[in-house]
Amino acid sequence: MAFRTVLFIVVFSLGLLAGYLGRGYFFVEQKATSTSPTVGERKPLFYRNPMNPAITSPVPAKDEMGMDYIPVYPEDLQGGTSTTPGTVVIDPVTMQKMGVRTQKVSMKELSKEITTYGIVSTDEDGLFMVHAKFNGWVEDIKVKRTGDWVKKGEVLLYVYSPEIVTAEAEFIMALRNLSAVSEGSKEVIKDAKALLMASKKRLELFGLPDWFIEDLKKTKITKKVVPIEAPADGIVTKIRVRPKSFITPKTILYEIADLRTVWVLASFFEEELPWIKVGNRALIEIKGINKGKFEGKIDYIYPVVDKKTRTVNARIILKNPDLTIRPGMYATVTVHSAAHGEVLVIPKEAVLRTGKHEHVFVMREPGKFEPRAVSLGLEANDLVEVLKGLSHGEEVVVSGQFLIDSESSLKEAALKMMEPTANKKAGNMKMHHHMKNHASNMKD
Template identity: 25%
Template structure:
């Protein structure tokens, strides 16, 4: 009897031990499975995902835990989080939208503002009052002093003719000779003041000073002091910068969108906030040598000569427009390999991704051709932060379930 009781007790204890071990094993397996379900990712590089703690192989940051079991396709943020992320919204609506094409261009000197100062007589450059380029000169300012025997002979001829006309005031022939001799001096760029000074002095002066006929900046010097020049030889070139050419390159396939008389915007590098309006004045029908580019040209005012020839200038060319289109700022649309999407505020602090289709686009806005309706409240700043937060918390692309 006692033997049977002992055997029964041992059997019960063995069964209890087996049940206890099984329960412990199941608890351990459940805990292990729970640990394995935990997933870690990098806050800066959401594509880095692993099932254990560690550091990001790209930036070295510690990986953070996220719950990928939460499949709700939305994010809920508090007021402080919205302000910290600088998230702002706008209500979309139909409005006019234009598409633009940007042409690479440059500023160039306007030939109409260029003047070549040439020697009116042959002789020797005795004095050169401007000896370097880049100097600004004004009209009437002395430029050079020349020694010319030819001009001295013409002066002497005029003095004799003037003396004869004075002694024989009633003789028309002497009067005509005096006028002809005076006209020769005028043709050699002698002013009335210089001719009157010659009459008062009563003798020829082979040294003559020539002033600037126009105002401008000395762009080129062609002579030096002591150099002999012939009649018509270039002395210097003056350029005016109050008005500049804008030259831009255009491919022949794009030439159909350009026409003479068309008004376009010009953006000078460094003055992006001050676009200028220009009218296209010329389209070169010949391709530039060594390229497949045509050239268009126009002029812009250059107040106070603040721009210099050679500066980069882009032409903003409108190519098409729509009178009624849904549009958003470019930064509101997130693009990746799965498409384009925006973030919609469905309730205060609750944001959901919305897949959209885009149309024409310019530098500031993009047309939305599908996915949105008038009145939708769209995130326009902070959209990328919402995208990153979604990937971080959900472990999936916002478009995965759309």
């Protein structure tokens, strides 16, 4: 019994000794391994968050989900032989997974179809205000309703005017005077003719029609009332007088509009103005008129921008022989415009906009992408004009560029982080050489 007890104690002691010696060997080996890095081992510059590349750490770390930060090595920030910051190199397999597609910069003539709204308006060249050229009282109104069609020369109303009656009497007296001196001297006849011409001219200046003056000449009888005629063909849009009312040359008697030609005032936003030119063909569709689309041309572009709508009106002239188009109608206007000559273009989807500037990614060689700032012009049909930054035939990324841009921005930021360190090392080296040279000079 005692022998067994002694044997157990000896075996247990030998086990403890072996464990202690093995543990010491393990720690010594581990320490040697940890303190003796392999020759040529890569050293990371920093570590970045796997879910948010903008978050970095100078030492290994874990994110909120327990995932290890990804080490970033110097070669990860290299863009090949290019010196352009932000250049990205991607292997073919990764490119395929990212869905990267490219398209060549080309020369094309941009064209654009703009659809907007418009309002039918009266042609101002066909709008007439009827006035009398004398004072008087309205005796009789012949055209009494708005909407009536009148012809040029048609009598609208009759007016009594004492000064017109006086002028008529002077004209008749001049006629009789000329007849009385027909057998007199040439000088007397000449004076009589001059007086007649002056009195007739006065009636013409008052706006009396020729037929009325001729009637006075034949009858030699003054007329109590005189006619006021329509100055042009058109529709009476307003009547401003009533019987027995007193009128002056300032009084607007009638408003007449010739609607056989109308205007459509189409509204265009400021960014659409480069496409709108005088002479552009326009197709106009008007609700309530089942006659298809009307065709016209832009006649004038107004120089003022509406402060509320931020739009500019363009005037389109339409023929309206049957008077079916009425002022105030709503119209849908479609204008097709083309740019002058061919321009350098790329797809709009290739452009990355930061708010301050626009840039694209150019494929310099297979798998190598360089960021390039560009200056853009007109846009139309998913294409955009390139004014500066690209050349014909270069290839730009049109799909997957957002992932490339994220990687490019990260690399560019990392390079900027490295610049202070590099400058500091260069400064230390320069100081070291300076102190060394100074010590050497002191020794000498």
